Amino acid sequence: MDALKTIACLIYPDVMSLDVTGPLQVFASANDECRRQGLPASYRLLLLGQHAGAIATSAGLQLMTDQTWGEADLTQIDTLLIPGGAGDQLQCQDPHLLAWLRAAEPQLRRLGSVCSGALILAAAGLLDGHRATTHWADVERLRRAHPQVEVLGDCLHTYAPKDPSGAAHIFTSAGVTAGIDLALALVEADLGRAMALAVARRLVMFLRRPGGQAQFSALLAPEPSRIPRLAALLEWIPVHLADDLSVEALAAQACMAPRTLSRLFVEELGMGPGRYVERIRLEAARHLLHDAKASIATVARLTGFGHPENLRRAFHKHLSVSPQAYAERFA
Incomplete structure (x- = not known):
């Protein structure tokens, strides 16, 4: 693998556009910050889909596949991100995709999810025995469908680069913009706190957002x-x-x-x-x-x-x- 780390993101029909573009913009902004400091770019971005061509997101915007996931050279991918969205249930039922994810997992340095993408990883059996989170509205769905997963309802992401239990290899993030928090944590692990802070400033964000996603969830009484x-x-x-x-x-x-x-x-x-x-x-x-x-x-x-x-x-x-x-x- 060359000096550029390839960050690949799965896309599929009705994927949440921000689950894809939010984290990838963090890595793109890290490249901008590297160049501003006279350093070479650190990341190559790649969109993987089942088929070649344009794929419509849930917002109606179209994203273009760079490669099909079936043809991707996994030895050249550093980090694979699985986003969520309205189309996640169909992906959870795709045996070919789930088999590919299981085969890909041991070949990747990092495998993570954004929002309800955690349900796709869980459907592949890759979150069993791991701590995981997802969008607050999907927490109970994940917990019921996958009791072998330790589901955390109020955290932004589970990436922990110094955790020996595997949280540096397989990890998840909460709803939508938490994928950006996750991407900043990945940049910090790769390039250091100073670079991650510079990227956060560029994006007008907290490097570490205070609190968890419970601030945004609905604590409603039962009917x-x-x-x-x-x-x-x-x-x-x-x-x-x-x-x-x-x-x-x-x-x-x-x-x-x-x-x-x-x-x-x-x-x-x-x-x-x-x-x-x-x-x-x-x-x-x-x-x-x-x-x-x-x-x-x-x-x-x-x-x-x-x-x-x-x-x-x-x-x-x-x-x-x-x-x-x-x-x-x-x-």
Whole structure:
């Protein structure tokens, strides 16, 4: 393999365009930064498709295949990225593609996915025994379909160049723009922190974005019709967030023993009453901060956290940012 590292990206019908172009632009910008510093380019970019020619993305834009993946010389590819998109389910069912990925994996230095591309790697059996993430909307889909995968719901990517467990070889990234975070991490591993920081500045980005993807996901309550034994209580809780919502208070409202209530929460919601209440309070606080119509102290009081410090701790625990930073980002 020559000094240029070939970064190949799979493309297929209805692929998410940003899953492809976002990460590849990072590598292209690294080349620009290398040239600006009087250094040779570091990367060669390659698009691989099942067939030669143009492929329509889910946005309607067309990308041109450089080579078919069946003809690609894997010994000349350093890193292969598998993007996500509306067409990922068909790719998950393509036995030829899955067999090619299994054959390619041991020949590549790095194999990673962007967004729901993790489901394609998982369908090929390549994520079994590995930590993995994907777009927050697909986390449960990945978890249910592939129980052998350790699914992480709130991280931007799983690439860890110094991790001996294999996270430097096979890795995943979360939804859409997290592929850009992943690409910056790959550039940092290849060319050093100073070069990655220069690329991040060029792209007007964080080198390491604060927090995980839970900041962007929807922490929604389940439909009451799906949990009939708790339906009335779950409709009551959001209206009384500032009240005492201890297990004992909830049990009294539901006319149950506290132990029975706790057991039902775990059986039907997969979590205890305290954790559920915290999630609902957090979701309500997020909505209030989105609207930017109340101070953080008021938000803490209205949502039952009481003191702003309690709200801050909950935000750091679940979203890895402060309420103030969240409000500045999303309001």
